[in-house]
Amino acid sequence: MTDVLIHATGVRVTRSGRDLLHDIDLTVRRGEHWALLGPNGAGKSTLLAVLGATAHPTAGHVEVLGSRLGRTDVRELRQRIGHVDPRHRMLSPLTVFETVLTGLTGTTDLMLRWEPSAEQLARAEQHVADVGLAARRDARWPVLSQGERGRALIARALMAEPQLLLLDEPATGLDVAAREHLLETVDALRQRHPQLGSVMVTHHLEDLPASTSHAVLLRDGAAVAQGTSDEVITSSAVSHAFDFPLAIVRSEGRWAARRAA
Known part of the structure; x- marks a missing residue:
């Protein structure tokens, strides 16, 4: 490699x-x-x-x-490739956790009829914790500060490993x-x-x-x-x-x- x-x-x-x-x-x-x-x-x-x-x-x-x-x-x-762009367009008021999960699909919203695996859910929880947002896990995008959004987008980018x-x-x-x-x-x-x-x-x-x-x-x-x-x-x-x-x-x-x- x-x-x-x-x-x-x-x-x-x-x-x-x-x-x-x-x-x-x-x-x-x-x-x-x-x-x-x-x-x-x-x-x-x-x-x-x-x-x-x-x-x-x-x-x-x-x-x-x-x-x-x-x-x-x-x-x-x-x-x-993981992308972190503070101008990321969010179409729906997703929670921090849901936003991080969209890093698996590369979409701006959760895909219909898509179910993440138990391993993927656990990985999302870990990335949310790693960027210091565990206490804000269920907070929705419109109420997040700009700094919280930036950290959520880093966690989102890491989901694709x-x-x-x-x-x-x-x-x-x-x-x-x-x-x-x-x-x-x-x-x-x-x-x-x-x-x-x-x-x-x-x-x-x-x-x-x-x-x-x-x-x-x-x-x-x-x-x-x-x-x-x-x-x-x-x-x-x-x-x-x-x-x-x-x-x-x-x-x-x-x-x-x-x-x-």
Whole structure:
């Protein structure tokens, strides 16, 4: 079994005659946790969509979980990838537990005449507990806070036992306390699942979990720096990507940015 989860070479994505991404090379291995960083319009969400097999590159080659995009059934492939998107559309007022169960079917609602097995029910209970929502198990989606929704979506993504987890700005809209709880949850799940690989998109360094091992800095659709987080998330590299003088500090594993003096 290979340890390579994603292997992308020469990726370009063109829309309406404009390159949203170009010359992207990226390899993600088991146990690695990558951050995609950069200003608005840099191409972060476009790259995440390609890596999640929800968009195809205009040029280049992308292999995800050993399957080459363009030569595989992307519907089957997506079932092996966990997606966490705070903009997830919920059509029915499901409970936390029911929401987590929909991760088995990849749907936004419980499927008619579908009955999860006893093992699946037990696994859902465990994931709900692991993200700290056991006391909110039966609370319905409309009354959940944004932070609770984010943690429920992480538990939902884990139900498919993915090898790869993609997180699209999971801290969007959270207050400081909810953000910290969410990031603690992400750090804990990475420790519990050491073979899991992940890619997270964010605009803000403060939203990165301490377990972030690697990073890509994007600017105008190109990777201007990539490698281990300590090599990439530096004052000079981040300042270049954002075209703004920034001082980056790291304390207790977490990053913060401020304007450079």
